[in-house]
Each structure stands twice: as C-alpha cells, then as structure tokens.
Amino acid sequence: MKICLFQDDEKIFRKSGIGRALKHQREALRLAKVDFTLDYKDEYDIIHLNTINPKSFMLAKLAKKNHKKVVFHAHSTEEDFRNSFALSNQIAPLFRKWLIKCYSTADVLLTPTPYSKTLIDKMGFKVPIIPISNGINLDDFRLNNEKKKKFQRHFKLSKQQKTIISVGHYFERKGIIDFIEIARSFPDIKFIWFGHTSSTLLTENVKKAIRNKPDNVILPGYIDGDIIQGAFQSADMFFFPSYEETEGIVVLEALASKTQVLVRDIEVYSPWLKNKINCFMGRDNNEFKKTIEDYLDGKIDSTVESGYKVAEERSIEKIGNQLKNIYQQILKNEL
Incomplete structure (x- = not known):
C-alpha cells in the first residue's frame, strides 16, 4: 500500500491550518509506517488530497481514470469561507459549487470533526464521510x-x-x-x-x-x-x-x-x-x-x-494509525 500525499502551493498554505494539517499527516504516516510519496508522478494506490485548487481536482480525475482511489480531506466548507476576507460572502455560493465539484471525485471524504461532517453531509454526497482529527504533535x-x-x-x-x-x-x-x-x-x-x-x-x-x-x-x-x-x-x-x-x-x-x-x-x-x-x-x-x-x-x-x-486523544501517533486503518479499508472496499 502506497499513498500519494499530494501537496501544492506550499508557500501559500504553509501559514494556514491546511498547511499544518499536511505537516501533521506526513508525521502521522511516518509514525504509522505507511509508505507514502509527495510526488503525484510516482506509483501509488491512493491519492490523499487536502487542497481544493484546480490541480487537486485534475489529479483526482486522473487518479479515477487510472483506477486509483481518491481521498479528499474536507477541510473547507462554505460556512468557514464566509465572513473571512473581502467579498467572501458574495462569492460563497460559487465556492460551495466548487467544493461539491472537488469532493464529488472522492471515494472517501475525511473531515476534522463530527460537526464538520454534518456540514459535508448536507451537500448530499453518497460516499463515506469519516471524521478524523487533524491531530497534534x-x-x-x-x-x-x-x-x-x-x-x-x-x-x-x-x-x-x-x-x-x-x-x-x-x-x-x-x-x-x-x-x-x-x-x-x-x-x-x-x-x-x-x-x-x-x-x-x-x-x-x-x-x-x-x-x-x-x-x-x-x-x-x-x-x-x-x-x-x-x-x-x-x-x-x-x-x-x-x-x-x-x-x-x-x-x-x-x-x-x-x-x-x-x-x-x-x-x-x-x-x-x-x-x-x-x-x-x-x-x-x-x-x-x-x-x-x-x-x-x-x-x-x-x-x-x-x-x-x-x-x-488526538496525538499524531493515534491519527496515523486511524489513517492507516482507513486506507486499508478503502483498498479492501470495506467502506
């Protein structure tokens, strides 16, 4: 089992919660002894995406075309997009449509808390949605x-x-x-x-x-x-x-x-x-x-x-084992 933990625009996201979540995932997979790559050109069984930019969307589509499994980490919601920067409320409906487009490529959606799972549930996806903390070192x-x-x-x-x-x-x-x-x-x-x-x-x-x-x-x-x-x-x-x-x-x-x-x-x-x-x-x-x-x-x-x-309860070690278990279930079609 090999995971592609894709990261893009690191300079942009490094200072954000998503950037820290990506760092935590790398540490978690190392501790759980899960083989992973950061290069989407490598061979892999599952691609795990955290960002919702066009490149992530295209890689998800490419993975599906090549019969690979796609995990999308649903860090973003319309609710936490609103009341952020200038004009965020005006473009929030468009942002929601883009979220749905991205997340619809997934075989499994991960979300950080039970609360955020309820928000993602409302979008009507048919795939499993699993709450799992971003973790902490x-x-x-x-x-x-x-x-x-x-x-x-x-x-x-x-x-x-x-x-x-x-x-x-x-x-x-x-x-x-x-x-x-x-x-x-x-x-x-x-x-x-x-x-x-x-x-x-x-x-x-x-x-x-x-x-x-x-x-x-x-x-x-x-x-x-x-x-x-x-x-x-x-x-x-x-x-x-x-x-x-x-x-x-x-x-x-x-x-x-x-x-x-x-x-x-x-x-x-x-x-x-x-x-x-x-x-x-x-x-x-x-x-x-x-x-x-x-x-x-x-x-x-x-x-x-x-x-x-x-x-x-949300230590990196525990999150790594949880991710490992989820990946294994995905490959066995148990989710």
Whole structure:
C-alpha cells in the first residue's frame, strides 16, 4: 500500500491550518509506517488530497481514470469561507459549487470533526464521510523553558507580564475584532495575535479595528518555531473567539501546551470540549471579559490538565494509525 500525499502551493498554505494539517499527516504516516510519496508522478494506490485548487481536482480525475482511489480531506466548507476576507460572502455560493465539484471525485471524504461532517453531509454526497482529527504533535509543545525565554526576549516581556494570545488570519470570522475590543478593558495585559493576512484581503471592519487598536495589542505577523511554541507555554491564556471552525488546530496546540483555553461556544467544539471541564467558553464579549477577570483573579479553577487529555486523544501517533486503518479499508472496499 502506497499513498500519494499530494501537496501544492506550499508557500501559500504553509501559514494556514491546511498547511499544518499536511505537516501533521506526513508525521502521522511516518509514525504509522505507511509508505507514502509527495510526488503525484510516482506509483501509488491512493491519492490523499487536502487542497481544493484546480490541480487537486485534475489529479483526482486522473487518479479515477487510472483506477486509483481518491481521498479528499474536507477541510473547507462554505460556512468557514464566509465572513473571512473581502467579498467572501458574495462569492460563497460559487465556492460551495466548487467544493461539491472537488469532493464529488472522492471515494472517501475525511473531515476534522463530527460537526464538520454534518456540514459535508448536507451537500448530499453518497460516499463515506469519516471524521478524523487533524491531530497534534505533543512533543512540539512540551514544556521547554528555553522556548519560553525566546518568546519573552522576542517581545521584551518581563516574567511578571500577563499575556493573552491568539493565532489566526485577520478574518472577521476568526474574531480578531472582538479580541482587539476586549483588550481595551485590560490595559495592563499584553494581547498578542499571531498571524498575517494580506491587506488587500482585509474587510473594512478589520482594517478599522487594526488602525484603532489599543497599545496593549501586538500584531507581530506570522511567527513559527520556538517563539510561537514558547508563546503557547508562557501565555496566561489562549483566547480564540472564532465564530466558525472545522476543528481549530491552534486550539489543539494550546491544549497540548497546557495553556488555559477560552473559546467561543460554537458547535464545532461539541462534544469534545466542555465549558469549565477542559476549557472555558463564552458566547459574547461580556462573558469573555468576565471569564478573563475571574480566571486571572483566581476565582475559577484552571482546566489545563483535562484539556491536555483532549490533546492526547488526538496525538499524531493515534491519527496515523486511524489513517492507516482507513486506507486499508478503502483498498479492501470495506467502506
């Protein structure tokens, strides 16, 4: 059994959740001892596609023509396309049609969560749709004091400085406007949002929020490696007010770092995240503010240990074995 784990436009997707999902898949297959290639010109039995660009679609069609099996990882939905960049809502119906065209080539669709499976189910596909987490490499986020120091030195932070971080594109859907607004209520806390989006794609609402952000909000752009890992381990809280996700790899990264997590109470986290058990949840800015205040004042207990167990259940090793099992079933026509 040999898998073609196709990756294209790596420079474009490297900074996105899909880029990290691809990296996780490579690591997972290595650990599960699954033979794979990144070159679609090699011999293979199954092609596993993560992106929905025209090349992925053409490779899926070519694979079917050559009697190969096609797995499409349904990372994208119309719902998480909306409220992202400028004009995303206007072109969302066309995006949905393209999704259906791409995903219809698959023998099996994979999707990151039970919630995202319900969204894909609504498109009416007749093939199996299997929820499987994007996974997390626990080793990357184990406590490392040198990484914490690198983060603190990079931002010139004292050990006493309270910090709240988030990670994502500058999309309205991600909740960056709420993040900035809430920071106004906590001038003594540094709010750091890691990520970058081209200014040409920003909505006017996001541009306005960034222009008028308070001084305690830091937007350092895209940073990876030791500094971002140190940020997760050093931060007092990971605050992710996203309105729509298919999973949220950054949430898994925070859980794996044993950082206190605060997320918006949205469907994607059901049933794997539970308020005040393995994370904190809020429905609006007032609830977010109160939770931040209560946690930093010691009025509510940390959930990091239970949160870490959620990350353990989605370790790269376990995801690799799950993928291996799915591939084997596909080749045996058992799905």
